[in-house]
Amino acid sequence: MKAIQFLIGFALLALASSLASAYDPSRLQDICVAIEDPKDGGLNKPGNTTNRLGVNETEANVEQIPGLNTLGVSAFRIDYAPNGQSPPHIHPRASEILLVLEGTLYAGFVTSDNLNNTLITKVLHEGDVFVFPIGLIHFHVNIGKTSAVAYSGLNSQFPGEITIADTIFGAHPRIKPDFLAKAFQLDPNVVKDLENKFGNGN
Ligand SMILES: *[C@@H]1O[C@H](CO)[C@@H](O)[C@H](O)[C@H]1NC(C)=O
Ligand SMILES: *[C@@H]1O[C@H](CO)[C@@H](O)[C@H](O)[C@H]1NC(C)=O
Ligand SMILES: *[C@@H]1O[C@H](CO)[C@@H](O)[C@H](O)[C@H]1NC(C)=O
Secondary structure, three states: OHHHHHHHHHHHHHHHHHHHOOOOOOOOOOOOOOOOOHHHOOOOOOOOOOOOOOEEEEEEOOOOOHHHOOOOOEEEEEEEOOOOEEEEEEOOOOOEEEEEEEOOEEEEEEOOHHHOOOEEEEEEOOOOEEEEOOOOEEEEEEOOOOOEEEEEEEOOOOOOOEEHHHHHHOOOOOOOHHHHHHHHOOOHHHHHHHHHHHOOOO
């Protein structure tokens, strides 16, 4: 079963990488000045994980490192408190390969409807990698007793992030609660409560 899950994962990755070239355009230049100030260039510092999700994602995309411009790559450092999680989200412009440096993670993604919304998961230990194909909803959770650290590489200089709960329930302006109540089969009051939690009252 695990072997099949891996094959599906890699088949999806192969498909994703053949489509991914459409996202970042071809290079127009050899290099760009990498960073103005070398102290801005590192992923060596742990992010502060004292927050609602117990996670901190430090980005290294073209906004932090202008030298990535036109190169089609970027990275993240992710720090997790025990039970910390990177909640279900999508990178609209990149596939992602996650490498665990410390700790134990549970990572997964869900295929789209033509593969029956199948959940593909794996428990990852130090040194393990896992791939999230472009455009698919994925998540990673620290299931170990200690804090955890992972790095990920993405095939876009500016991969973008759509965090499902924040995007749906925290949209500006709000999506009409009646519409979301029907879409999610929820009571409209539950939707209003979620919109209050994720939105800023607009
Ligand atoms: C992530 O960590 C940095 C550095 O400690 C901090 O400035 C930032 O506010 C943290 N982000 C979150 C979402 O907690
Ligand atoms: C981490 O963030 C929390 C909440 O904002 C803050 O109280 C704490 O001082 C921060 N820790 C460090 C090491 O900056
Ligand atoms: C999806 O589910 C349907 C109905 O259970 C089944 O006929 C079909 O073979 C499944 N497709 C895949 C790709 O698993």
